[in-house]
Amino acid sequence: MKPAERRRARQFAVQAVYQWQITQAGVTQIVDQFAVDQDMSKADVPYFKELLMGVVKNADALDDKLSPYLSRKIDDVDMVDLAVLRLAMFELTFRTDVPHKVVLNEAIELAKDFATDESYKFVNGVLDKALRSLKLREDIAK
Known part of the structure; x- marks a missing residue:
């Protein structure tokens, strides 16, 4: 796994999740469209698919985790x-092999790349609060 390929996979995944949120198209249709319309040669394609499918499958649970x-x-x-936040929460919840700092940094960069000028601050704030709460729960469980 190369970090640049993972980053590219996340970039495509945010775009694909956004497309799914707008169109409610099937995941397979979106994956097929990206394979045709995008140059995915420098992306971790299996990770892209995992992220997209994971977010779509778990969207309600991810929203419940984000809402507080x-x-x-x-x-x-x-x-x-929302696409950036869902993607980050999916990684925090289901990809525990990815360090929290990486997830947070990648989410901030994705917000800077795709969202409004101030969105990265909102994304950072939400995920920072979530991480503090998750870390607090981990410490209590020990």
């Missing part, structure tokens, strides 16, 4: 921000 840390209802969150 949002300053507004989930339906009022910008769709690009």
Whole structure:
């Protein structure tokens, strides 16, 4: 696994999750479209598929995990921000092999790449609160 390939996979995954949120198209259809429309040769394609499928399959549970840390209802969150947050929460929840700092840094970069100028601050704030709470729960469980 090369970090640059993972980063590229996350970039494609955010775009694909956003597309799914807007169109509700099937995951297979979106994956097939990306294979045709995008140059995925420098991306970790299996990771891209895992992220997309994982977010779509677990969207409600991810939203439930995110909601306590949002300053507004989930339906009022910008769709690009929501795609970034869902992707990050999926990695935090289901990909425990990926360090929390990596997930947070990647989410901030994705927000800078795809969302509004101030979105990265919102994403950082939400994920920072979530990570503190998750870490607190881990410490209590020990």
